Every structure is written in C-alpha cells, then in structure tokens.
Amino acid sequence: MSKPSVGTKKRDFWWMCVVPLYLFTLAFILGPMIYMVAVSFATNNPSGYGFQWIFTLENYLRIQDPTYLQCFRQSFELAFSTTALTILIGYPYGYYMGRLSPKGKKLMMFLVMVPFWTSSLIRLYGWLILLQAKGVLNGLLQALGLIEDPIKMLYTYPAVLVGMVYALMPFMILAVYSSVEKMDWSLVEAARDLGASPVKAFWTVTFPLTLPGLLSGVILTFVPSMGLFFIADLLGGNKIVLVGSLIQDQLTRGSNWPFAAALAVLLMAMMTLMIVVYRKVTHVSELEGRL
Amino acid sequence: MQSGTVPVVLELLDICKSFGDNRVLNDFCLTVHEGEFVTLLGSSGCGKTTLMRIVAGLEPPTSGRVLLEGADMEGVGPEKRNINMVFQNYALFPHMNVFQNIAYGPKLKKLGKAEIAARVDEMLRLVQMQGFEKRMPSEMSGGQRQRIAIARALINNPRVLLLDEPLGALDLQLRRQMQHELKNLQKELGITFLYITHDQEEALNMSDRIVVMKDGRIEQEGSPAEIYDHPRTSFVARFVGSANVLQGTVKEISEEALLLETPFGCFPCSRDGMAAAVGESVTAAVRGENIAILAEATAPCHLTGVVKEKTFAGGMLRIVVKLGEETEMVISRQGINIEYAIGEQVALEWPACHCVPVDRGDGR
Known part of the structure; x- marks a missing residue:
C-alpha cells in the first residue's frame, strides 16, 4: 500500500478547514438571504399569520405607495445628513489623531473605543436623560439663565441626527485615521517645496491620498444609518419612520412578512449598488496609490 | 577655487x-x-x-x-x-x-x-x-x-x-x-x-x-x-578613500620629509610645511594603493608585518598586514593574487610624497 503523499494530506487539511466555513456561510448568510428574496415574492395571508407560496409582485408594487416612498426618502435624507456631519467632525478628528505622537495616538484610540464597551442601547438612554424636557441639558441652560422654559429637544429630528452621528462617528474616525496614519508626509513637504501653501498642499496632496479612507468611512456610516431604526424610534418618538422601523413593524405588528422582505430586498439592493460604486472609485485611487 | x-x-x-x-x-x-x-x-x-x-x-x-x-x-x-x-x-x-x-x-x-x-x-x-x-x-x-x-x-x-x-x-x-x-x-x-x-x-x-x-x-x-x-x-x-592612519615619533627632519619611528619600524612622511621637532608625536595617513609590499626591504626605512588576509573585491586585491597586536595596514593592488602566503613576513614601503601628516595642531 502506498503512503498518501504530502500533497494529499495538505489538501485534506485544507478541505477540513474550508468546508465548515462554506457550510456556515451557506446556512447562516446565503440561505436566509435566498429565503428572504423568495418570501418577498410570496403572497401574504390576510387572515392572521403566515404567507402562502403563491408568486406575486404585489409586495414590490406596494412600495410605490406615497407613505412608503416618503419613508425611503426620509431614511435617505437622514443617512445623508448623518454622513455629512460625521465627515465634518470625523475627518478633522481622524486627521489630527493620525498626526499625534505614538503615545497620543494610543490614548485617542482608547477614548474612541471606550463607548463600544457599553451596549449601544444603554448609551442611547444616556442621550434620553440628556435631552428630555427635565433633562440635564435643559437644566443646565435654565441654570445659566439662557432659557426660561425647557426647549423641546427629545423626539425631534435634530435629536435623531445627534444620536445617529454619535453612534456612527467612531467608524468614520477610525477609517480616516487609518489612511492618515499610512500617509507619507514627505509628499506634503515636497508639495510645499514646489510652491504650495499649507492649504494648497492639503487639498492637492493630503486630501486625495486620504480619500479612500474617507470613502470607506462614508460606506461604514451611510449603510448602517439606513438600517438603524432603534435610534430614530427612541430619540424621535414615532414621528420619524425609517425603512428600518418600517421593516421591523411589518415583521412584528403588521405581520406581513412578504412585504417586510420586499422592503429589505430593495434596501439591500440600494446598498449593494452604493458599495459597487464605491469599489469602482476606490479601485481607481488604490491603483494610483500603489507606489 | x-x-x-x-x-x-x-x-x-x-x-x-x-x-x-x-x-x-x-x-x-x-x-x-x-x-x-x-x-x-x-x-x-x-x-x-x-x-x-x-x-x-x-x-x-x-x-x-x-x-x-x-x-x-x-x-x-x-x-x-x-x-x-x-x-x-x-x-x-x-x-x-x-x-x-x-x-x-x-x-x-x-x-x-x-x-x-x-x-x-x-x-x-x-x-x-x-x-x-x-x-x-x-x-x-x-x-x-x-x-x-x-x-x-x-x-x-x-x-x-x-x-x-x-x-x-x-x-x-x-x-x-x-x-x-x-x-x-x-x-x-x-x-x-x-x-x-x-x-x-x-x-x-x-x-x-x-x-x-x-x-x-x-x-x-x-x-x-x-x-x-x-x-x-x-x-x-x-572616511574618504579609507586611508591607513599611523602614529609615529619624529626621528629625522629634512626640508621635504619627516622620518617617523614606530614599534614596527620607521616610515617616511611628507613634511607639508609642518614645523615639527624631533621626538614629537605625529599622525600620518597613507593610502593602500601607494604602499609597496615586499619580501625583502629595499629601503632602510620600512615597516615589517605579517600577511593576515587576502581578499579580491571590485577588481582590486586587498591585503591586510598585521604590524602589531592592534595595528593593521590595508594595502590594495591590481591583480588577483600576490606571491605572499598568509602568515609570511613582509616589508612595507612608500615614498614620502604619498604620506601626509594629519590631525596637526597648526590647523592646516
């Protein structure tokens, strides 16, 4: 009997490692996704729970209803303003963090990561305490004599925006930071040497070279902000209904699984499109960035 | 210039x-x-x-x-x-x-x-x-x-x-x-x-x-x-051209040259306008390519040592001659080999014009 060759053994080991991975992906990611797409074409059982496997486009056509379109519009608007604000705060933050001494970098990284140690839901309750009518912020403003009556802060659009920006900021900061960290600063010196003012050097050299980081930060904030429903629910009352909340609502109270699935499929398709566009853009800049 | x-x-x-x-x-x-x-x-x-x-x-x-x-x-x-x-x-x-x-x-x-x-x-x-x-x-x-x-x-x-x-x-x-x-x-x-x-x-x-x-x-x-x-x-x-640096005591002074005495023999050095006195210590530099390596000394003023190493690099033969415990001279020559074996005793000579005094107090 011939001994199994080293190559065969190696391949066996490789399969042993890879097969569970494929099975896991199939069972928990791909499978449910296929199921969801299938459900989105099924017919809802109008009398109570469940649905029937009868093909229909009804669920998708229903999204054209102005109420639901409005919901998508609102979600996009919120996602856009959230992303814009995280860029405005997160880019400078990540930039200066990347320029600190190694010790300073460690400290700032620690501070950025600290919020992750507590549940996001608990952190959100913190915002509730801060923003409510008899809350910390109103109390402070009243004590300072800046306002007489409490301002309505909670259950407003700005409150939701603040909550979203707060929750997603670390992703933007870390994405920008990682690209600033990799930056070769002799390029900025070269730009200065060739006649660029500090501002000009930033816009012609630093910014384009850290753009891939900024763009991945945009994806990391925009995509989840489309789906984060509990922030809008908690800080916005029920005035702001996002796609995420709508899906959750249809899944539980409305008990219309096929419609919830259709909404989710549409949302996912939009996100995928965004990521594809992003990959195209960064692929180009990556190609240029390789030295 | x-x-x-x-x-x-x-x-x-x-x-x-x-x-x-x-x-x-x-x-x-x-x-x-x-x-x-x-x-x-x-x-x-x-x-x-x-x-x-x-x-x-x-x-x-x-x-x-x-x-x-x-x-x-x-x-x-x-x-x-x-x-x-x-x-x-x-x-x-x-x-x-x-x-x-x-x-x-x-x-x-x-x-x-x-x-x-x-x-x-x-x-x-x-x-x-x-x-x-x-x-x-x-x-x-x-x-x-x-x-x-x-x-x-x-x-x-x-x-x-x-x-x-x-x-x-x-x-x-x-x-x-x-x-x-x-x-x-x-x-x-x-x-x-x-x-x-x-x-x-x-x-x-x-x-x-x-x-x-x-x-x-x-x-x-x-x-x-x-x-x-x-x-x-x-x-x-x-640093520039890796010269050999040697220290010696002034033994004789002529108008153009100095004779410097070391424990390994003596060697000539150009005077270069130096106001030296007999018995004074002088540091001098000589380049490897200007040193002659001989089995028998031809001049009365020479150094003696033992061949320690021979290497061939970049078209030049590099020979290390050990003079004393801590003193070595590096000599470079055209060619790929020399007739002297490692361990053989040799004499080193050079004309005074190829050796210059360095680290002088007079700032020249």
Whole structure:
C-alpha cells in the first residue's frame, strides 16, 4: 500500500478547514438571504399569520405607495445628513489623531473605543436623560439663565441626527485615521517645496491620498444609518419612520412578512449598488496609490 | 577655487540645530557660489539631512541665518524660497501621473496651459524621459522615478537645487551612470547643486567642492583633489578613500620629509610645511594603493608585518598586514593574487610624497 503523499494530506487539511466555513456561510448568510428574496415574492395571508407560496409582485408594487416612498426618502435624507456631519467632525478628528505622537495616538484610540464597551442601547438612554424636557441639558441652560422654559429637544429630528452621528462617528474616525496614519508626509513637504501653501498642499496632496479612507468611512456610516431604526424610534418618538422601523413593524405588528422582505430586498439592493460604486472609485485611487 | 567674481548664491551663517538635548548642527557655516556643485559628505547622523531641510525651509534652525542671494530666509516658508529639493525617496505624488507631477510647480504659479505643456516637455527631454507623461509613479523603476523627481524640481528654475542622497536607492551600475548624467546636467544648466551623500566615491566623482561633515561640524572643506590627497584629519583620511592612519615619533627632519619611528619600524612622511621637532608625536595617513609590499626591504626605512588576509573585491586585491597586536595596514593592488602566503613576513614601503601628516595642531 502506498503512503498518501504530502500533497494529499495538505489538501485534506485544507478541505477540513474550508468546508465548515462554506457550510456556515451557506446556512447562516446565503440561505436566509435566498429565503428572504423568495418570501418577498410570496403572497401574504390576510387572515392572521403566515404567507402562502403563491408568486406575486404585489409586495414590490406596494412600495410605490406615497407613505412608503416618503419613508425611503426620509431614511435617505437622514443617512445623508448623518454622513455629512460625521465627515465634518470625523475627518478633522481622524486627521489630527493620525498626526499625534505614538503615545497620543494610543490614548485617542482608547477614548474612541471606550463607548463600544457599553451596549449601544444603554448609551442611547444616556442621550434620553440628556435631552428630555427635565433633562440635564435643559437644566443646565435654565441654570445659566439662557432659557426660561425647557426647549423641546427629545423626539425631534435634530435629536435623531445627534444620536445617529454619535453612534456612527467612531467608524468614520477610525477609517480616516487609518489612511492618515499610512500617509507619507514627505509628499506634503515636497508639495510645499514646489510652491504650495499649507492649504494648497492639503487639498492637492493630503486630501486625495486620504480619500479612500474617507470613502470607506462614508460606506461604514451611510449603510448602517439606513438600517438603524432603534435610534430614530427612541430619540424621535414615532414621528420619524425609517425603512428600518418600517421593516421591523411589518415583521412584528403588521405581520406581513412578504412585504417586510420586499422592503429589505430593495434596501439591500440600494446598498449593494452604493458599495459597487464605491469599489469602482476606490479601485481607481488604490491603483494610483500603489507606489 | 572659486574666484571672487562669481556671486554668492547661498550663505549659511552659524547654523545650530538641536532636537531636545540632541545637538545636530554646531555653528555650521558654508558659502555656496553660483553654479557650484557642493557635496556634503558624511556618515548617517552627521546632520547633513537636517542641514538640507533647514536650507529648504522645512525645518527652522535653532539659531543662525540662511541667506539666499543675500536675503535672510528667516520666517520664509518653503513655498516662497527659490530652492527646490530632490527627496531621498523621490516623494513623487502617487496619485498623479508623470505630467501632473512635473507640472505641479508651474500650475501653482498659474502659468498658461500651453506654456506648462511646453516646459514639461522640455524637462522630460532633459532627463530623457519623453513619452512617459501618462505613466504613474508606481509603473516606473527607481531610476526612472529619480529622473522625474529631478525634472519636477528643475522645472521651477531654482537658484539652488538640493539633492538628498538621490542615488542611494539605485544599484551600483545605474548609480555610476546617473552620477555622470547628473554632473552633465548640472554643467549644462549651470544650476547650483547642493548634494548630500555618504558615498565618498560619488562625492569625489561629481563635486567641485566637498564638505566633509562629522557630528554637525565641518571636518574639512575643499576640492576633491585636496580632500583626497591632503586629508587634514585622520577622520577625513579614513572616511574618504579609507586611508591607513599611523602614529609615529619624529626621528629625522629634512626640508621635504619627516622620518617617523614606530614599534614596527620607521616610515617616511611628507613634511607639508609642518614645523615639527624631533621626538614629537605625529599622525600620518597613507593610502593602500601607494604602499609597496615586499619580501625583502629595499629601503632602510620600512615597516615589517605579517600577511593576515587576502581578499579580491571590485577588481582590486586587498591585503591586510598585521604590524602589531592592534595595528593593521590595508594595502590594495591590481591583480588577483600576490606571491605572499598568509602568515609570511613582509616589508612595507612608500615614498614620502604619498604620506601626509594629519590631525596637526597648526590647523592646516
């Protein structure tokens, strides 16, 4: 009997490692996704729970209803303003963090990561305490004599925006930071040497070279902000209904699984499109960035 | 070497630079004339890169002044100095192609499109890189990037071009070729070059004047021939062309030469106008290629030692002769072998004119 060759053994080991991975992906990611797409074409059982496997486009056509379109519009608007604000705060933050001494970098990284140690839901309750009518912020403003009556802060659009920006900021900061960290600063010196003012050097050299980081930060904030429903629910009352909340609502109270699935499929398709566009853009800049 | 009629372009006056407690430059003074090729030669950490960054305006001096054509550069940013630099790692903008890289300076000066295109074309021709306009830096070899970096700096017509070890990352053959090209370019354009290197061969091949640096100070300054033939200190003698440095006691003095006594024999040394006295200790330098290695001494004044090592490198045979416990002489010769075996006793001789006194108290 011939001994199994080293190559065969190696391949066996490789399969042993890879097969569970494929099975896991199939069972928990791909499978449910296929199921969801299938459900989105099924017919809802109008009398109570469940649905029937009868093909229909009804669920998708229903999204054209102005109420639901409005919901998508609102979600996009919120996602856009959230992303814009995280860029405005997160880019400078990540930039200066990347320029600190190694010790300073460690400290700032620690501070950025600290919020992750507590549940996001608990952190959100913190915002509730801060923003409510008899809350910390109103109390402070009243004590300072800046306002007489409490301002309505909670259950407003700005409150939701603040909550979203707060929750997603670390992703933007870390994405920008990682690209600033990799930056070769002799390029900025070269730009200065060739006649660029500090501002000009930033816009012609630093910014384009850290753009891939900024763009991945945009994806990391925009995509989840489309789906984060509990922030809008908690800080916005029920005035702001996002796609995420709508899906959750249809899944539980409305008990219309096929419609919830259709909404989710549409949302996912939009996100995928965004990521594809992003990959195209960064692929180009990556190609240029390789030295 | 420079006559008084050639105008001074760059003057460095008592430049000091410290990083915390670490003093990198000590009262450094240097005058550079129009069209001169000046090389700062020193090992890493001698402060030469810091000096260049101070000249470019990328780093402020702790004290001292930089004068460019007589104007004090204090508080003048790098973008406002008519000086350009070729960085050690080339620092080409990775997100721009060759054309955009070279056009970066002229674009900032808001020159017209057609003029920029014409200037870039001219520069590409100068560095023999026509047709590379659309290439990205990542798609070029080290030598090609080097040429683009030079073109990007030269297009701004700098009064002084700073080059920080520009050939350091290239292989030996390409380095030799680029040395030649750079020197020709400098002569052709008549631009003042301030060049940094740690490679003595590069410095000797290209420069009009070499400034040997050590610990943030000038160790010796002069033409390549002066530096090579008349090293003033044992450091310069060893660093430039790796000469042998020997110490001896003056035994005899003639008008032209000294005879120096050592425990391993005696040797002649040119006097070089030195006011020496019998019994005084003198340090002298002699180059390996000027030492004759013999089985039997021909002159009464010679050193004796034992062959310790023979190696063949770069077309030269390198022979180490051990004189005493801690004293070795390195002799280099053409050819691939010598008739002496390792362990054999030999005599070393040289004419007085090939040996110079160094580390002299009289400051010459």
